Amino acid sequence: MRKKLAVLAGVCVLGLCVGCGQQADGAAQGHEISEADVSETENDGAEADGEGGLSGGDALPDEAGGLADEAGAAETEADSADVQPAADDWNRAGLESGEPSPSAKEEKGLEIPENGRRLTEEELAEYTEWIQDFSNYGFLLSDWENPAEIDLYQVFYSSAGVGRPGTDEEKRAHLARWNYAEIETDFGAIDKAAVDALLLDKVGFTYDELVATGSQGMKDWYYAETDSFCSESGDTNYCRFVCVDGVLNEDGTVVTLQFDGDDWVRTCEVKVSVESGHRRFLSNHIAEGWIRDTETFSETHTEERGDCLIEASVFENLNMDADASAVENTYVLGDWGKITKEALQGIWYYHPKDVGDSEEYDVVLQFDGDKAVVYYPAVEFYGDTYYEWDVVDRSSRGLCPELAIYWRGTKEGELAWYILGISEERDYFWCNGEVFYKQ
Numbered sequence: 002m003r004k005k006l007a008v009l010a011g012v013c014v015l016g017l018c019v020g021c022g023q024q025a026d027g028a029a030q031g032h033e034i035s036e037a038d039v040s041e042t043e044n045d046g047a048e049a050d051g052e053g054g055l056s057g058g059d060a061l062p063d064e065a066g067g068l069a070d071e072a073g074a075a076e077t078e079a080d081s082a083d084v085q086p087a088a089d090d091w092n093r094a095g096l097e098s099g100e101p102s103p104s105a106k107e108e109k110g111l112e113i114p115e116n117g118r119r120l121t122e123e124e125l126a127e128y129t130e131w132i133q134d135f136s137n138y139g140f141l142l143s144d145w146e147n148p149a150e151i152d153l154y155q156v157f158y159s160s161a162g163v164g165r166p167g168t169d170e171e172k173r174a175h176l177a178r179w180n181y182a183e184i185e186t187d188f189g190a191i192d193k194a195a196v197d198a199l200l201l202d203k204v205g206f207t208y209d210e211l212v213a214t215g216s217q218g219m220k221d222w223y224y225a226e227t228d229s230f231c232s233e234s235g236d237t238n239y240c241r242f243v244c245v246d247g248v249l250n251e252d253g254t255v256v257t258l259q260f261d262g263d264d265w266v267r268t269c270e271v272k273v274s275v276e277s278g279h280r281r282f283l284s285n286h287i288a289e290g291w292i293r294d295t296e297t298f299s300e301t302h303t304e305e306r307g308d309c310l311i312e313a314s315v316f317e318n319l320n321m322d323a324d325a326s327a328v329e330n331t332y333v334l335g336d337w338g339k340i341t342k343e344a345l346q347g348i349w350y351y352h353p354k355d356v357g358d359s360e361e362y363d364v365v366l367q368f369d370g371d372k373a374v375v376y377y378p379a380v381e382f383y384g385d386t387y388y389e390w391d392v393v394d395r396s397s398r399g400l401c402p403e404l405a406i407y408w409r410g411t412k413e414g415e416l417a418w419y420i421l422g423i424s425e426e427r428d429y430f431w432c433n434g435e436v437f438y439k440q
Contacts, residue, residue: 111246111259111270120247120256128244128258131280135162136199138240141260141269144287148204149215157219157230158238163195171231174224182332185419185433190231193223204282240266249275255283266290291361309384310374311348311367315440319350319363323428325436328421332433335422340402342368342392344427349437366406366437373406375416382408382416392420 113119120128132138139161143152157164167175167190175181175188197207204211212218222230246259254276260269267289274281287293327333351364365376368390376384386408393403406416418437423430428439 111248111257113248114250114257116251117249120249120258125244125247128247128256129242132242132244132258132260135159135239136203138242139238140203140282141242141262141266141271141285141287142238142240142292144269144285144293146284146286147214148200148206148282149211151204151211151216153208153211153216153219154222155238157191157196157222158232158234160189160191161199163199164189164191166190167231168227171224171227171229174226175231175233178224180332181433184233186233188231188233190227190229193228193230196230202281242266242269262290264290265292291359309376310387311365311376311384315348315365319352319365319440321350321352321436321438323424323426323438325424325429325431325438328431329436330434333421333431334401335431337396337401337422340392340420340423340430342390344423345392345404345430346370348440349430350440351435351437353435364437365440375406375408388416 111119132141139156139158140151142155143150145151167188171190172184172188176184193208197209200211201207206214208218219230222232224231240262242260242262244258245261247256249256254274256273256275258271258273260271261267262269266287269285269287269290271285272283274283328335345368347368349366349368353362361379363376363378365384367374367376367384371389372387373390374384374387375382388406388408390404390406393405395401395403400419402420404418404420405412408416418432418435420430420432430437
């Protein structure tokens with residue numbers, strides 16, 4: 002379950018909080034995918050022959066272990082010279098070319114450079130493992146031809162493996178900048194020196210050099226007084242990419258890789274320099290994915306709403322007509338005593354105003370008695386299940402009420418919003434920066 006940058010400060014999933022409050026009581030820990038959680042991808046392809054499999058240049062730099070020490074392919078014999086091995090056994094057949102099976106070639110779309118070669122299954126598996134590292138996957142979450150076009154927020158959103166806990170000084174500066182009363186989700190910091198070191202290693206430029214050449218940088222996160230980047234990031238933008246094809250140029254210096262990801266980035270083509278045994282990103286072009294075409298998302302999920310428990314007419318007439326200007330984009334406390342289950346009965350709608358019209362970011366909540374329905378496709382809720390729900394009074398701790406939806410069937414790891422107030426007419430309620438409108 003993953004939200005993208007536009008809604009990253011939003012909903013509370015697995016203990017991720019919204020609005021007023023702290024991490025949800027009893028919420029399951031470890032909601033942010035850690036590097037240890039990323040399991041190694043299984044190598045379905047067979048090992049390439051130790052000698053012939055690397056003709057045309059080594060696509061795996063020494064830093065990744067190379068292939069020099071790998072065991073040779075197991076030898077098998079075909080019953081007849083006219084009978085080729087099965088596709089799954091192609092690379093185990095002792096073929097010196099080390100090429101994928103004929104069926105695999107047909108499925109792959111990258112053109113082999115002149116005098117270059119296609120990567121072996123073993124090499125593809127190695128690049129899958131490499132890209133899944135937290136320091137690498139973020140470079141695939143934006144479309145760019147030169148490093149200045151990289152969305153650095155995506156690269157460092159989950160800290161890229163170089164983050165640290167924020168200090169008290171950094172927390173105070175963050176709260177003051179955004180006029181927040183308290184830290185609402187996970188708060189972390191990355192020293193600018195660590196950002197520079199990672200970017201220099203991955204693309205050959207420091208942060209300031211990228212900004213000087215036109216990069217938008219990460220201005221919202223930078224604090225000069227501590228020379229660090231600080232942010233609240235209650236979830237992860239992690240995408241488990243798989244390398245499905247790759248080709249190496251004649252000189253053995255540049256590898257072009259095709260990765261398949263999730264709906265956000267379904268397919269992308271990445272160029273990587275592998276000179277001198279070191280990998281460096283050169284470009285990334287996203288061929289398919291909602292990040293490029295929001296209409297694709299809308300078309301897909303209009304069809305998926307066939308099982309939605311919220312009436313179709315609601316989606317056809319969603320509105321945010323009530324005047325909530327007094328509470329938008331500011332921290333306003335309402336009368337918490339008026340925030341009750343009875344007051345929240347009905348259908349409520351929220352959509353961030355700064356992300357366009359994509360339905361991915363729609364949030365529709367329906368409360369009917371003790372039953373709740375959630376339509377929030379950005380975190381994979383499609384309104385097809387009834388859940389128990391409650392409004393939890395936290396006033397004894399000086400905290401606003403929690404709207405808790407028990408999507409797991411237990412009262413742990415709830416989906417939660419922390420509600421600051423509800424209007425007198427009950428035509429909208431608000432969290433910190435979010436307003437839900439009665440439909």
